[in-house]
Amino acid sequence: xxxxxxxxxxxxxxxxxxxxxxWAVADGLTMTERGxxxxxxxxxxxxxxxxxxxxxxxxFTYLLGGGMAVSGGGSYREYLVPGxxxxxxxxxxxxxxxxxxxxxxxxxxxxxxAMPMAPSAVLVGRALTDMAESVFGLAAMAVAGYAxxxxxxxxxxxxxxxFGLLLLLRFAMLWAGIFLGLVARKPEMVQAVQILVWxxxxxxxxxxxxxxxxxxxxxxxxxxxxxxxxxxxxxxxGNPGWAGDSWAARHPVALAVxxxxxxxxxxxxxxxxxYRRLGR
Amino acid sequence: xxxxxxxGLRKTYGRGSAAKAALAGLDLAVPxxxxxxxxxxxxxxxxxxxxxxxxxxxxxxxxxxxAGHDVVREPDEVxxxxxxxxxxxxxxxxxxxxxxxxxxxxxxxxxRAGARRRATALLEQFGLDATGDKPVGxxxxxxxxxxxxxxxxxxxxxxxxxxxxxxxxxxxxxxEVWQAVRSLVGDGTTVLLTTQYLEEADQLADRxxxxxxxxxxxxxxxxxxxxxxxxxxxxxxxxxxDRLRAAAAVIGMAARAEExxxxxxxDARRVSxxxxxxxxxxxxxxxxxxxxxxxxxxxxxxxxxxxxxxxxVTGRKQGPEADAAAGAARAAAEGSAV
Ligand SMILES: Nc1ncnc2c1ncn2[C@@H]1O[C@H](COP(=O)(O)OP(=O)(O)OP(=O)(O)O)[C@@H](O)[C@H]1O
Ligand SMILES: [Mg+2]
Numbered sequence: 250x251x252x253x254x255x256x257x258x259x260x261x262x263x264x265x266x267x268x269x270x271x272w273a274v275a276d277g278l279t280m281t282e283r284g285x286x287x288x289x290x291x292x293x294x295x296x297x298x299x300x301x302x303x304x305x306x307x308x309f310t311y312l313l314g315g316g317m318a319v320s321g322g323g324s325y326r327e328y329l330v331p332g333x334x335x336x337x338x339x340x341x342x343x344x345x346x347x348x349x350x351x352x353x354x355x356x357x358x359x360x361x362x363a364m365p366m367a368p369s370a371v372l373v374g375r376a377l378t379d380m381a382e383s384v385f386g387l388a389a390m391a392v393a394g395y396a397x398x399x400x401x402x403x404x405x406x407x408x409x410x411x412f413g414l415l416l417l418l419r420f421a422m423l424w425a426g427i428f429l430g431l432v433a434r435k436p437e438m439v440q441a442v443q444i445l446v447w448x449x450x451x452x453x454x455x456x457x458x459x460x461x462x463x464x465x466x467x468x469x470x471x472x473x474x475x476x477x478x479x480x481x482x483x484x485x486x487g488n489p490g491w492a493g494d495s496w497a498a499r500h501p502v503a504l505a506v507x508x509x510x511x512x513x514x515x516x517x518x519x520x521x522x523x524y525r526r527l528g529r
Numbered sequence: 530x531x532x533x534x535x536x537g538l539r540k541t542y543g544r545g546s547a548a549k550a551a552l553a554g555l556d557l558a559v560p561x562x563x564x565x566x567x568x569x570x571x572x573x574x575x576x577x578x579x580x581x582x583x584x585x586x587x588x589x590x591x592x593x594x595x596a597g598h599d600v601v602r603e604p605d606e607v608x609x610x611x612x613x614x615x616x617x618x619x620x621x622x623x624x625x626x627x628x629x630x631x632x633x634x635x636x637x638x639x640x641r642a643g644a645r646r647r648a649t650a651l652l653e654q655f656g657l658d659a660t661g662d663k664p665v666g667x668x669x670x671x672x673x674x675x676x677x678x679x680x681x682x683x684x685x686x687x688x689x690x691x692x693x694x695x696x697x698x699x700x701x702x703x704x705e706v707w708q709a710v711r712s713l714v715g716d717g718t719t720v721l722l723t724t725q726y727l728e729e730a731d732q733l734a735d736r737x738x739x740x741x742x743x744x745x746x747x748x749x750x751x752x753x754x755x756x757x758x759x760x761x762x763x764x765x766x767x768x769x770x771d772r773l774r775a776a777a778a779v780i781g782m783a784a785r786a787e788e789x790x791x792x793x794x795x796d797a798r799r800v801s802x803x804x805x806x807x808x809x810x811x812x813x814x815x816x817x818x819x820x821x822x823x824x825x826x827x828x829x830x831x832x833x834x835x836x837x838x839x840x841x842v843t844g845r846k847q848g849p850e851a852d853a854a855a856g857a858a859r860a861a862a863e864g865s866a867v
Contacts, residue, residue: 259684262605272638279635283621286632290623290664339717360680362617363583365608366636528586 262365273367280374287379295382298344302337302386303393309333310397313456323489330399330486331411332455334390335479338383338419339450343443345379345426350436362527372524376423383419387412402487411482414505418478421509424516431523454479458491471497474508481505530597532688532719533559533582537591540577540743553743557721559736563686564720565712566734568727568839574743575723576616579692580722583613596687596719612686615742616693616723618673619680620665624699626676627652627661633680651679655709671702678709689713691722695729706834707733726766727835737835739842747842754838762837765800765812776800776823783813804830 263269288295310326310333319328348463352358363373387425391412401408417525429442452470453459470476471493480501483490490501535557542549550575559565564628569575580586582595584604584835593600596610621629622828627648634644655675665673674694681689691710695703710720710733724730730737731751739747739754763784767776777791777800786802793800804810805831818825 259609262609275638276636279632283624283632283723286628287623290625355622356615356617356619357621358619359585359615360613361636362585362634363608363611363613363619364633364636365605370636528580 254481255484263367269286269367270428273338273369276367277373277377280370280378284374284378287378289509295358298382299386299389302333302340303389305337306330306333306390306393307397308458310399314397314492316461319458319491324398324412326398327488328399328483330394330397330458331482332453333487334387334394334482335418335453335475336450337386337390338415338478339422339446339475341379341383341419342422342426342429342446343439345375345423346430346433346439346442347436348379349375349427349430350433350439352418353430353434354436358527368525369521372520374528375427376420379423380420383416387415395456399488401485403485407478407487411485412529414478414481414485414502417506417509418474421474421512421516424520425440428516428523431527449473450475454464454491458493460493471495471505474504474512476503477504477508530561531558531594531864532561532563533557533565533593533721535578535582535591535593538578538581538588538593539590540574540581540586542586551743552581552588555740555744557738557745559719559721561719562714562735563721563735563790564714564733566730566737567721567723567740568725568730568737568835569740570725570843573740575740576692577743578740579613579690579721579723582610583690584608586615610687612681612683612696614674614681614689614691614694616696618665618677620677621665621794623664625662625664626668626672628677629665630680632685634683637684639830647683651682651792655679668739670697671699672697675705678706682713682782684716685716686717688721693723695724698856703729717853725808727839731835738841739759742844748836751835754835754842755833757838757841760832761795761804761830762801762833763804763810764827764829764831765814765818765825767798767800768824768826770795770798772823773798773800775821776818776825779817779821779823780814783817784810798826802832 263272310329312327313329319325352375358371362368401411420445426502430439433439433442452466453473454470454476459467459476461467463469477503478499480490480498482488491498492498535555536556538552539550540552542551552697553574555574557565557567557578557579567575567578568793577586579621581588582593583601584600584607587601595607598606598610600607620684625631630648634647635641637644638787639647649658649807649851652661655678657672657676657679657859660668668676674697678691678694688788689710694710695706698706707729710722711786715722720733722729722733729749734748734751736748738745747757761781765780767773773793773795777793780786780800780802781788781791784804786804791800791802811828815825815828818828
């Protein structure tokens with residue numbers, strides 16, 4: 250070891266609300282950059298996270314595409330692709346949980362927590378990185394969907410609104426994932442949550458119309474937030490939907506906005522509170 | 530000025546029947562600019578204490594001030610003044626060493642350029658400049674430890690916490706960490722280090738707190754702790770293990786030591802006892818051994834080791850062998866209870 254060099258002057262910790270906000274933004278962006286640096290270090294992982302949903306989409310369209318009919322009439326492929334897009338957004342919950350618990354388990358969070366940085370930055374960084382990943386994932390899936398014959402028939406504005414609703418769902422799932430990740434703490438616990446997520450994801454209008462499901466299962470599928478988003482984007486893309494006559498079936502767009510907002514209102518504060526309480 | 534002041538710290542993990550008291554009223558007072566060692570066996574509560582002082586864990590009861598600020602009420606003021614080298618690496622394993630230091634530097638708000646300059650200086654200082662771009666996940670244990678230490682020195686901390694800083698390092702790595710600690714103290718940093726190496730406490734620390742079951746059982750300079758054992762000791766190594774008992778009798782007489790103060794180590798063929806009058810004890814021992822016909826390989830006078838201090842104040846032996854022994858004893862007890 251060589252002689253020590255003088256340490257630089259570090260600005261004092263935030264003592265006013267203004268300073269706190271400024272550092273919260275700056276630290277959140279620094280942590281987002283860290284997420285991007287992880288992609289650059291592990292391009293294989295980034296590619297897998299893009300390829301997996303695309304593969305699911307292609308496999309399911311060819312697997313189910315031939316043998317299914319849409320209750321409201323129209324092409325099953327055009328019915329299925331929006332469902333797959335909504336499904337991919339819901340599975341984002343797991344992706345977020347996995348990456349967050351990996352961090353929590355590694356001890357690097359201890360260093361973050363022992364530094365005078367904004368406490369929100371770890372979560373904000375996670376959120377922005379995962380959202381960026383989802384934007385790319387969604388684009389890849391849309392291209393793959395186009396390749397297997399899916400089209401949108403509405404306006405560009407409606408299509409953009411549909412992608413906006415998908416990302417809104419992803420954002421809500423992301424905060425649910427952050428909260429559950431903070432509760433689970435360890436990557437091994439994620440599997441327990443998967444057991445809960447998968448049935449909820451498949452118990453929706455993603456693959457089939459809830460009408461065809463037995464009584465109460467159909468009701469759950471109808472009111473499922475994922476079904477709301479799937480129904481809403483089918484409407485916006487001009488793709489065939491399922492012909493239900495419940496309130497949920499007739500107002501998918503309203504529900505696709507309301508559900509994620511409710512989830513965010515619940516999980517966002519819970520997640521921040523939970524992070525602050527890591528030391529208890 | 531007191532850099533670290535902890536009073537009555539308590540912390541219990543878990544609830545109900547699984548509750549485990551890690552700290553049971555721990556007190557610490559460390560003057561600024563000194564090195565303080567917390568010495569204790571596995572599970573004594575060392576890491577828990579460090580995590581509370583470094584604002585990572587909230588105590589159930591008690592208060593702690595670090596660098597003049599309360600760890601619970603003003604955590605950011607404390608974090609602004611401390612560096613932490615935890616027991617396990619607190620690094621981003623995916624990123625390279627340089628990327629780690631730059632990331633932490635930016636989170637200390639040094640700015641992009643400032644963080645880069647600081648990272649360069651630290652990599653050089655810790656001999657990591659050649660491996661700065663390799664992902665930390667592929668670093669050796671020693672390199673990781675040095676990078677972790679570098680990260681805790683990004684902005685020169687007023688108080689530095691080192692939780693078992695040299696565990697798992699080879700002798701060279703250990704010497705390097707010791708040197709770094711000494712040069713920091715020269716710059717006025719206060720250091721609290723936990724260790725299982727009694728030698729480390731002896732080498733580095735101005736004062737030592739011996740911790741057991743979550744509270745301090747002895748405190749003082751290494752010399753004071755040694756003096757508490759009754760000052761100097763006499764060691765005799767006999768040629769024939771059968772003669773240990775005879776040797777012990779001679780030494781007990783010569784050193785005027787109580788019977789239970791005499792330690793007999795059969796494996797090393799050694800008898801050890803505290804002595805009050807050094808030269809008289811030495812002369813009488815040599816004479817007594819000759820008269821009893823006990824052949825000795827070595828007779829020496831020495832100061833007690835911190836190991837002996839530890840056994841003296843906790844009634845237990847330190848280190849991994851002691852744990853294994855305790856584990857075996859527990860297993861035996863459980864077995865007989867069935
Ligand atoms: N997160 C935790 N949950 C439950 N019990 C814990 C936890 N952390 C520590 N303990 C328990 O609290 C006690 C004190 O642990 P601590 O890690 O502070 O000891 P230590 O002195 O650092 O030990 P070591 O030398 O092994 O690092 C131990 O009995 C340990 O089993
Ligand atoms: Mg420990």
